[in-house]
Amino acid sequence: MKASLRFAVLTDIHLTDSAEFNRERLALDSVRLFEEARADAEGRGPDFLFYTGDLFEARHWGLPHLALARRILEKTRPPWFVLMGNHDARYKTTRDAYDGADFVRAFAGHGPTDSRPYWSHEVPESPFVFLGLHTARNFTSGGGVDREQLAWLQAELKRFADRYVVVMMHHPAVVFDPVLESVPELSIYYLENHAEVRELLVGHRCVKLALSGHNHTRRHAEIAGLHFVGCPSINSWPNMYAAFQISAKKISFDFHQIRDQAKVREAYAGVVHPESTWLKGFKDGAAVAAYFSAGPAIRELAPRR
Numbered sequence: 001m002k003a004s005l006r007f008a009v010l011t012d013i014h015l016t017d018s019a020e021f022n023r024e025r026l027a028l029d030s031v032r033l034f035e036e037a038r039a040d041a042e043g044r045g046p047d048f049l050f051y052t053g054d055l056f057e058a059r060h061w062g063l064p065h066l067a068l069a070r071r072i073l074e075k076t077r078p079p080w081f082v083l084m085g086n087h088d089a090r091y092k093t094t095r096d097a098y099d100g101a102d103f104v105r106a107f108a109g110h111g112p113t114d115s116r117p118y119w120s121h122e123v124p125e126s127p128f129v130f131l132g133l134h135t136a137r138n139f140t141s142g143g144g145v146d147r148e149q150l151a152w153l154q155a156e157l158k159r160f161a162d163r164y165v166v167v168m169m170h171h172p173a174v175v176f177d178p179v180l181e182s183v184p185e186l187s188i189y190y191l192e193n194h195a196e197v198r199e200l201l202v203g204h205r206c207v208k209l210a211l212s213g214h215n216h217t218r219r220h221a222e223i224a225g226l227h228f229v230g231c232p233s234i235n236s237w238p239n240m241y242a243a244f245q246i247s248a249k250k251i252s253f254d255f256h257q258i259r260d261q262a263k264v265r266e267a268y269a270g271v272v273h274p275e276s277t278w279l280k281g282f283k284d285g286a287a288v289a290a291y292f293s294a295g296p297a298i299r300e301l302a303p304r305r
């Protein structure tokens, strides 16, 4: 019986080979930085790697970027799982026939199965179960969990009532920062039906940890003993991935920065740049920097019973 697990979450890797410049994301360096971060993460001996959405960029061309992501992710050594993010969903500006069904087919066996993008994975000979939600939708950066998936989630939480469940999603089910609710442009940084999803997760004590990406920030919130952790992106400042170790007694996690410090400095300049998209949501570069600098003070949590 395996009593503890190690895994890494490399979220929002935003792989592309057709970028023209680096700004808030290091698009031109996305492949190299990902491969270096993955090697670093693999060096920690994880049982699993999770890629929790925004794997590539479907804004103009979906199919070639899907093929690129598939080719690169395939080289992952430990078992790995994916979620679809908003950048992996079809845009109004997508110029080829790419659709979510292509994503599900390409990553079948790594979470998505039976033409369904959301999934559960029971770790053999252990109490641990991972659930992957599908929150992305075509033509929007916002996210939600539809009725059919909510019914599935409810049934899965009942089925796994005496297990140790870790839920993963791209868009968070908590509003990590008050500013996200006060600026309309920032409402895409939590699920549309966040209260409903959150109540469902909080209401099932088997759920010990709920992880999200999308916001590219490091965050922690606790509701009724359930820990929500927001994971940072390796592709935007402060260029980090998250590594977890979970057991019945303790959830520990850490954030690891990419090694290329010149690229970290470039990413910082990009996020506070006058043309950074973040300046639509924040009053100035200093406010953006403060938002991305903030992170959890503690890295050891007690799972609820």
Ligand SMILES: [Fe+2]
Pocket: 012, 014, 054, 085, 087, 214, 215, 216, 233
């Ligand atoms: Fe992202």
Ligand SMILES: [Fe+2]
Pocket: 053, 054, 085, 086, 087, 170, 213, 214, 215
């Ligand atoms: Fe996203």
